[in-house]
Amino acid sequence: MKEYEKSKMNRVKRGANRAEYDVEKINKILDAGFICYVGYIYDGYPISIPMAYSRKGDKIYLHGSTANRMLLSILETGKTSITVMHLDGLVLARSGFHHSVNYRSVTLFGSLKKIDDDKEKWNILEDIIEYMMEGRWDSLRTMNQKELDRSLVIEFTIEKASAKVRDAGVNDEPEDEELPIWAGIVPIKQIALPPISDDKLPNNISIPKHVLNYYNQHK
Secondary structure, X not given: OOXXXXXXXXXXXXXXXXXXXXXXXXXXXXXXXXEEEEEEEEOOEEEEEEEEOEEEOOEEEEEEEOOOHHHHHXXXXXXXXXXXXXXXXXXXXXXXXXXEEEEEEEEEEEEEEEOOOHHHHHHHHHHHHHHHOOOOHHHOOOOOHHHHHOEEEEEEEEEEEEEEEEOOOOOOOHHHXXXXXXXXXXXXXXXXXXXXXXXXXXXXXXXXHHHHHHHHHHO
């Protein structure tokens, strides 16, 4: 079992019993998502922005416009942290104090690199689209040079990471357990609904197989 080295930066202090440093478990949480939260400082203010991402090995890839304030800022400072979180359930206790949520979360720390090579940028952008939906890239209009030039792609190498997971029931005070108050868990799940075709599509264009496959796998 390979683990990320623990340090002051990534060691979980509050709820340490829920911490995970195992690389495989962390990658599993990352691969279950598509949106991450990227932190940066702008004009003295801490800001966190949701971004689409893809993962390959120990690399996280982000992309946006060449004028993207957040991406330019983290390139300038060379520092950021990335968080991915999945809400799995509402934990409803007998007291407000013990209400909680079940979740899986990962926080990443690492180094940044701007991707300048056109071929490498192209391949990464393809990976991001395929990470979103397998089989999508080959169905699209070919990206042109102008679009490629306007795309800023950043490679984030994971150097330190930790996960925190809560997957448990209600944790009430023993003296509250006999109270006539309902307690339990409301599971939360993100699902796909049936695809909605664009209203500008010609009548002869049907929903492609890769879209239907995605829907059937995630409905």
